[in-house]
Amino acid sequence: MTRPRTAYTGRAITFATMHGKELLAHDAFQNALGATVTAATGLDTDQFGTFAGEIPRTLSPREAARTKAQLGMQLAGTALGLASEGTFTSEFGPLMKNIELLIFIDDTLGLEIVEGSITISPVPGGRHIASPHEALTFALAIGFPGQGVILQSTRNDRTTAHKNITQLEVLGDTAEALLRQRHSLVILPDYRAHKAPSRAAAIRSLCEKMAQRLATECPRCRAPGFGHTNVELGLPCSLCGTATRAIAADINGCGRCAHHTRTPRNHTHADPGGCDHCNP
Numbered sequence: 001m002t003r004p005r006t007a008y009t010g011r012a013i014t015f016a017t018m019h020g021k022e023l024l025a026h027d028a029f030q031n032a033l034g035a036t037v038t039a040a041t042g043l044d045t046d047q048f049g050t051f052a053g054e055i056p057r058t059l060s061p062r063e064a065a066r067t068k069a070q071l072g073m074q075l076a077g078t079a080l081g082l083a084s085e086g087t088f089t090s091e092f093g094p095l096m097k098n099i100e101l102l103i104f105i106d107d108t109l110g111l112e113i114v115e116g117s118i119t120i121s122p123v124p125g126g127r128h129i130a131s132p133h134e135a136l137t138f139a140l141a142i143g144f145p146g147q148g149v150i151l152q153s154t155r156n157d158r159t160t161a162h163k164n165i166t167q168l169e170v171l172g173d174t175a176e177a178l179l180r181q182r183h184s185l186v187i188l189p190d191y192r193a194h195k196a197p198s199r200a201a202a203i204r205s206l207c208e209k210m211a212q213r214l215a216t217e218c219p220r221c222r223a224p225g226f227g228h229t230n231v232e233l234g235l236p237c238s239l240c241g242t243a244t245r246a247i248a249a250d251i252n253g254c255g256r257c258a259h260h261t262r263t264p265r266n267h268t269h270a271d272p273g274g275c276d277h278c279n280p
């Protein structure tokens with residue numbers, strides 16, 4: 001028998017998702033690995049927290065992704081699992097920062113591999129609205145209905161998220177009804193993957209990165225998934241030579257053995273502006 005093209009050729013991988021993320025992974029995993037990605041059925045990923053905040057997130061993104069992946073594998077009875085976790089923060093003023101984390105688990109080989117990305121989301125965060133017109137303006141500006149929205153209404157300290165509105169007319173009517181009942185109303189982008197094309201694109205490119213990585217073997221033990229694991233800080237200042245917090249090198253490593261490689265970045269010295277000695 002010939003050796004399979006990769007460790008995952010012909011294997012089934014379960015993506016723990018309720019929001020169609022398996023479709024974002026499918027082609028990359030098929031092309032790079034010959035593996036088939038399907039969604040777990042009967043899975044409730046909302047229990048790990050929601051973007052709209054009805055269910056708070058208590059685990060770190062990595063823990064949440066790991067727990068989801070394991071649950072999906074359990075439900076599907078597979079040894080290979082994928083899960084992703086996204087966070088949106090507004091540290092760039094009106095722009096949102098989207099951190100995405102994709103985890104791959106191989107129970108047979110004992111591997112847990114993580115890929116991550118940081119992108120600036122083109123979709124702004126939510127805002128309070130006082131009229132149905134404001135809801136429609138916000139929705140159209142962010143690309144509704146391709147990009148989904150959520151109406152979050154609060155009355156007497158009780159907050160309810162109104163999701164899955166797909167028509168402008170229904171959005172206006174819902175907003176009007178809630179405002180008439182004296183709810184305080186916030187409109188938010190729906191960041192779930194099937195309702196947020198820009199987030200789906202970020203997850204798709206992470207899936208491509210992950211598939212390529214799983215096609216890469218450790219040069220020492222031949223385990224799949226050799227790739228970027230860390231960065232080394234301490235690029236020396238160009239003026240005084242002090243180690244700065246700038247990245248000096250990338251570290252690639254194996255998920256199973258201790259083998260790693262160090263690749264220096266193109267710059268040999270850091271700008272003195274980032275040096276604690278020259279620019280305290």
Ligand SMILES: [Zn+2]
Nearest residue numbers: 237240275278
């Ligand atoms: Zn310096």
Ligand SMILES: [Zn+2]
Nearest residue numbers: 218221254257
């Ligand atoms: Zn290795």
